[in-house]
Amino acid sequence: MIIDCHGHFTTAPKELGIWRERQIAAFEGSGARVSPSELEIGDEQIRTAIEQGQLKLQIERGTDLTIFSPGAGKMAHHYGDARTSLDWSQVSNDLIARVCGLFPDRFVGACQLPQSPGEALAESIRASAIEVERCVTEHGFVGCLLNPDPSDGFWQAPPLTDRVYYPLYEKLVELDVPAMVHVAMSRNAAIQGTCAHYLNGDTSVFMQLCQSELFRDFPTLRMIIPHGGGAVPYHWGRYRGMMIDQGRPPLEEALLHNVFFDTCVYHKRGLELLTDIVPARNVLFASEMIGAVRSVDPETGRRFDDTKAILDSIESIGDQDRAAIYGDNALRVFPRLNAALQNTKQQEVAQ
Amino acid sequence: MIIDCHGHFTTAPKELGIWRERQIAAFEGSGARVSPSELEIGDEQIRTAIEQGQLKLQIERGTDLTIFSPGAGKMAHHYGDARTSLDWSQVSNDLIARVCGLFPDRFVGACQLPQSPGEALAESIRASAIEVERCVTEHGFVGCLLNPDPSDGFWQAPPLTDRVYYPLYEKLVELDVPAMVHVAMSRNAAIQGTCAHYLNGDTSVFMQLCQSELFRDFPTLRMIIPHGGGAVPYHWGRYRGMMIDQGRPPLEEALLHNVFFDTCVYHKRGLELLTDIVPARNVLFASEMIGAVRSVDPETGRRFDDTKAILDSIESIGDQDRAAIYGDNALRVFPRLNAALQNTKQQEVAQ
Numbered sequence: 001m002i003i004d005c006h007g008h009f010t011t012a013p014k015e016l017g018i019w020r021e022r023q024i025a026a027f028e029g030s031g032a033r034v035s036p037s038e039l040e041i042g043d044e045q046i047r048t049a050i051e052q053g054q055l056k057l058q059i060e061r062g063t064d065l066t067i068f069s070p071g072a073g074k075m076a077h078h079y080g081d082a083r084t085s086l087d088w089s090q091v092s093n094d095l096i097a098r099v100c101g102l103f104p105d106r107f108v109g110a111c112q113l114p115q116s117p118g119e120a121l122a123e124s125i126r127a128s129a130i131e132v133e134r135c136v137t138e139h140g141f142v143g144c145l146l147n148p149d150p151s152d153g154f155w156q157a158p159p160l161t162d163r164v165y166y167p168l169y170e171k172l173v174e175l176d177v178p179a180m181v182h183v184a185m186s187r188n189a190a191i192q193g194t195c196a197h198y199l200n201g202d203t204s205v206f207m208q209l210c211q212s213e214l215f216r217d218f219p220t221l222r223m224i225i226p227h228g229g230g231a232v233p234y235h236w237g238r239y240r241g242m243m244i245d246q247g248r249p250p251l252e253e254a255l256l257h258n259v260f261f262d263t264c265v266y267h268k269r270g271l272e273l274l275t276d277i278v279p280a281r282n283v284l285f286a287s288e289m290i291g292a293v294r295s296v297d298p299e300t301g302r303r304f305d306d307t308k309a310i311l312d313s314i315e316s317i318g319d320q321d322r323a324a325i326y327g328d329n330a331l332r333v334f335p336r337l338n339a340a341l342q343n344t345k346q347q348e349v350a351q
Numbered sequence: 352m353i354i355d356c357h358g359h360f361t362t363a364p365k366e367l368g369i370w371r372e373r374q375i376a377a378f379e380g381s382g383a384r385v386s387p388s389e390l391e392i393g394d395e396q397i398r399t400a401i402e403q404g405q406l407k408l409q410i411e412r413g414t415d416l417t418i419f420s421p422g423a424g425k426m427a428h429h430y431g432d433a434r435t436s437l438d439w440s441q442v443s444n445d446l447i448a449r450v451c452g453l454f455p456d457r458f459v460g461a462c463q464l465p466q467s468p469g470e471a472l473a474e475s476i477r478a479s480a481i482e483v484e485r486c487v488t489e490h491g492f493v494g495c496l497l498n499p500d501p502s503d504g505f506w507q508a509p510p511l512t513d514r515v516y517y518p519l520y521e522k523l524v525e526l527d528v529p530a531m532v533h534v535a536m537s538r539n540a541a542i543q544g545t546c547a548h549y550l551n552g553d554t555s556v557f558m559q560l561c562q563s564e565l566f567r568d569f570p571t572l573r574m575i576i577p578h579g580g581g582a583v584p585y586h587w588g589r590y591r592g593m594m595i596d597q598g599r600p601p602l603e604e605a606l607l608h609n610v611f612f613d614t615c616v617y618h619k620r621g622l623e624l625l626t627d628i629v630p631a632r633n634v635l636f637a638s639e640m641i642g643a644v645r646s647v648d649p650e651t652g653r654r655f656d657d658t659k660a661i662l663d664s665i666e667s668i669g670d671q672d673r674a675a676i677y678g679d680n681a682l683r684v685f686p687r688l689n690a691a692l693q694n695t696k697q698q699e700v701a702q
Contacts, residue, residue, distance in 0.1 A: 148541065154505060159541045190499065190510045195593050196558040199582040200551035207547040231550040231582035237618030238578075241644030241655035242546050267588030273624050293592030304592035 002308070003330040003337070004058075005143075006180065006226050006262050006286030007066035007107075009096060011053035013045040016095060020074070020088060027080040036091045046098055055106060057289055061308045064327075065341075066289075067334065068096055069110040069145050073193055075184035077115045077150035082124050086114040089131055097139035104344045108337060110143035110180065111135035113168075117150040121157055122164050124150070129171035136175050140343065142336040144172070146179040146223075148205050153188030153197055160205055161212035169218050176335050178222035178260075181205045194292035202230025206259070210239060210248070215258045222258050222333050224284060228265035233277045252279070260333055262286035263311060263325065266293055266304040272314055280321035284329050285311070353659065354681040354688070355409075356494075357531065357577055357613050357637030358417035358458075360447060361425075362404040364396040367446060371425070374439060378431040387442045397449055406457060408640055412659045415678075416692075417640075418685065419447055420461040420496050424544055426535035428466045428501035433475050437465040440482055448490040455695045459688060461494035461531065462486035464519075468501040472508055473515050475501070480522035487526050491694065493687040495523070497530040497574075499556050504539030504548055511556055512563035520569050527686050529573035529611075532556045545643035553581025557610070561590060561599070566609045573609055573684050575635060579616035584628045603630070611684055613637035614662060614676065617644055617655040623665055631672035635680050636662070 019039040026032040054066060070092035077085055093111040100107045113128035115121075128144075135141040146168070148160050158164060160181065172179060183201035186193045191200065202225045215221060225232070232239060239251060248254055262284050265271050275283060286307065293304040302309050311317065317325070331337050370390040377383040405417060421443035428436055444462040451458045464479035466472075479495075486492040497519070499511050509515060511532065523530060534552035537544045542551065553576045566572060576583070583590060590602060599605060613635050616622050626634060637658065644655040653660050662668065662676070682688050 154507075155539050155541050156505075157541060188506050190506050190508060190559065191555045192558045192562060195561070195586070195589055196551075196555045199554050199586060200547075203550050203554075203582065204542045204547045207543045208541065210546070211543060228585065231554065231585065234579065234582065234585035234621045234624065235546070235550060235616060237616070237621060237648065237655050238546055238644055241617055241646050241648065244646040244649075245644060265586060265588070266592055267586075267628075269624050269628055270585050270588060273585065273620050277618075277620055293589055293596060295592050295595040297588065297592065298595075304588050 001065060001327045002063040003285060003327045004063050004066040004287050004289070005224065005284045005330050005334070006264060006288050007054055007068050008071045008288070008291055009068060009099060010071045010290050011049045012071065012095060013041050013049055015039060015041050016091070019091065023084060023088060024079050027084050033083065033087065036087050039091055041095065043098070043102060047102055050099055050103060053290055055103065058106060061306055063308055065105070066107050067110050067143055067330070068099060068107040070096060070112045072145060072182045073185040075112050075145065075147060076152060077147055077184055078117055078152040078187065082114065082116045082120045082127060085116045085124060086127055086131070089114040093131070093135050093139070097135070100139070104347065108340045109135065109139055109141035110145060111141050112145055113147070115147050115150040117156055121150065125165055125168050129168045132168070132177065133171055133175060136177055136336065140340050142334040142340060143177055144179050145182045147184050148181055148201055149183050152184055153186035153191050159208035159212070161208050161214045169221050173218055173220055178224060178333050180224040180226055182226055198227055198292065199230040202227050203232060206230065206232045206239070209255055209259060210243060210251070215255070222260065224260045224262055224333065226262045226264055226286065226288070228263060228270065228274050229261035229278070233261065233274045236277050256282050260284050260329065263307045264288040266307070268310050268313060271307065271310050272316070275314060275317050275321070275325070280324045281329060283325045284333060285326045352416060352678045353414040354636060354678045355414050355417040355638050355640070356575065356635045356681050356685070357615060357639050358405055358419045359422045359639070359642055360419060360450060361422045361641050362400045363422065363446060364392050364400055366390060366392050367442070370442065371439060374435060375430050378435050384434065384438065387438050390442055392446065394449070394453060398453055401450055401454060404641055406454065409457060412657055414659055416456070417458050418461050418494055418681070419450060419458040421447060421463045423496060423533045424536040426463050426496065426498060427503060428498055428535055429468055429503040429538065433465065433467045433471045433478060436467045436475060437478055437482070440465040444482070444486050444490070451490070455698065459691045460486065460490055460492035461496060462492050463496055464498070466498050466501040468507055472501065476516055476519050480519045483519070483528065484522060484526060487528055487687065491691050493685040493691060494528055495530050496533045498535050499532055499552055500534050503535055504537035504542050510559040510563070512559050512565045520572050524569055524571055529575060529684050531575040531577055533577055549578055549643070550581040553578050554583060557581065557583045557590070560606055560610060561594060561602070566606070573611065575611045575613055575684065577613045577615055577637065577639070579614060579621065579625050580612035580629070584612065584625050587628050607633050611635050611680070614658045615639040617658070619661050619664060622658065622661050623667070626665060626668050626672070626676070631675045632680060634676045635684060636677045
């Protein structure tokens with residue numbers, strides 16, 4: 001089974017975006033709230049969006065299952081207040097749950113968290129613990145997206161290793177659910193979103209983890225750093241050296257029991273480096289589809305985000321490592337996936 | 352001739368740091384100024400610092416010449432006001448000039464700029480144009496360090512492609528001097544300096560350049576993105592795809608006449624990727640010494656920043672490409688190097 005651990009509902013019906021725009025305008029106008037119940041999207045709309053989008057690509061590429069979350073850029077946690085963020089998260093997550101309900105053997109959910117920047121941060125982290133529990137217990141979700149910069153491009157929050165995040169980590173450990181560390185949009189004119197802020201977020205958080213004892217406090221907490229780990233594997237020597245300089249243990253010992261990279265790197269040379277440098281048990285297949293880059297690579301004739309085809313072409317990956325990267329690791333890092341897949345099978349048998 | 356385009360005077364005599372601390376304290380206390388003339392460092396101190404530091408490593412590693420600049424992290428442009436930044440830049444640059452005067456066949460200068468964040472930005476860019484001219488015409492410097500984030504970790508400035516920077520670019524073009532794009536320290540607790548902010552700065556600025564027409568306005572302006580280009584070569588497919596998505600020309604056409612990467616990547620696999628992906632004419636040898644990582648790599652028995660030894664071990668680099676990377680490119684990107692080397696030779700002959 002080939003599991004893509006990083007897909008977003010970037011093709012959601014336009015009603016979702018319209019509701020969000022109304023929500024933001026209402027808050028900015030008078031602090032008013034737009035009720036989540038005012039969003040109406042029919043099953044047929046969802047079905048069409050998925051069948052013409054992510055499902056079509058899954059079938060074309062031969063991948064089986066996607067861990068599916070709301071559009072990451074659109075999380076945009078800086079808008080409004082804690083309530084704005086909670087409503088928007090619930091609307092987004094409930095829509096993901098409907099996708100997973102309509103295509104139970106193809107999509108399993110990961111939720112957006114109702115984070116907020118500034119003074120609302122601590123409160124928003126407690127609310128995030130509640131929302132992740134709701135999504136896991138009520139919707140069968142298996143993961144979440146954790147934004148290290150809810151200011152959306154100005155990095156106003158403390159590092160993810162700060163104790164303000166501990167209530168969330170306690171809940172993640174209790175539920176046995178990992179977090180994918182994923183920034184949202186950038187509203188900073190100096191830092192573009194998908195090709196700068198995303199990668200910078202990955203790099204910054206890896207370094208936060210290098211400098212902390214977070215995993216001593218939470219030995220079973222697991223984090224996925226997406227986009228191939230930002231700049232990290234390319235600069236692996238820099239991080240290894242910095243750990244020695246600082247008298248810290250090797251990366252393998254300090255981080256690699258808890259930190260995983262996905263394969264959202266859109267060329268063969270990059271994926272060769274990733275799979276050569278990072279132990280296979282720490283690499284999870286992902287395509288980020290439909291996402292950051294949508295065009296076809298004229299050099300290969302395939303879409304840039306068709307990481308499956310690129311990985312298939314890398315002969316140096318052995319069979320066992322390939323099985324780990326394509327699915328076995330995801331089943332270990334997202335242990336609730338097993339239960340979700342069992343449920344689906346039982347329902348299919350019963351039908 | 353092997354030219355290291357990226358070295359910093361991180362081993363400067365302690366008097367420099369003490370003067371800087373006094374300068375900051377005086378400004379923060381009462382807005383007072385500490386005169387640059389109050390800094391006293393003897394030639395013998397400089398000689399010792401260099402002979403036991405950078406020169407020793409040059410000789411050990413078989414490199415000939417370093418383009419030498421003040422410690423990048425210590426530029427710390429957020430402190431004080433425009434005058435603070437100007438005094439500190441002049442003190443730092445004049446010290447580099449003394450190093451170059453004492454070791455004229457080993458070090459050629461690149462200057463720090465008197466940048467300031469916030470409202471002082473535009474004024475500080477005009478002051479930077481004046482300072483770079485002073486350093487080039489009076490000290491024989493051949494380049495400068497341009498900080499894209501003078502707020503030191505919070506990215507408050509517009510992108511480097513903004514017109515506020517044009518007075519500096521006009522001067523750089525007039526002088527035929529390139530800029531190395533290099534952030535300073537990070538005072539943001541979420542973003543460590545050498546292993547996060549540095550790489551993020553590289554990545555962010557490359558993407559700024561991808562989105563702009565800066566090089567249409569300044570066809571001969573040249574920028575070096577250090578630290579192997581941050582995350583960029585590892586994610587080369589992402590940038591290629593993004594350019595196609597946005598209907599922009601290929602990277603080679605839009606950027607690679609003007610943008611260069613250095614080789615400050617501290618492991619073989621990373622440098623293999625860099626030299627394989629980026630055309631050899633866009634790669635400049637550098638070690639960042641003595642710098643970000645100081646320890647010895649237990650896997651190689653050499654210091655992590657001994658990029659010369661790593662590059663020597665990469666057999667796939669052909670002779671012509673190797674000559675380009677080790678020195679020919681630097682002579683082209685820093686055309687004033689030729690004049691500086693001629694001067695040195697003439698002086699040696701005259702003596």
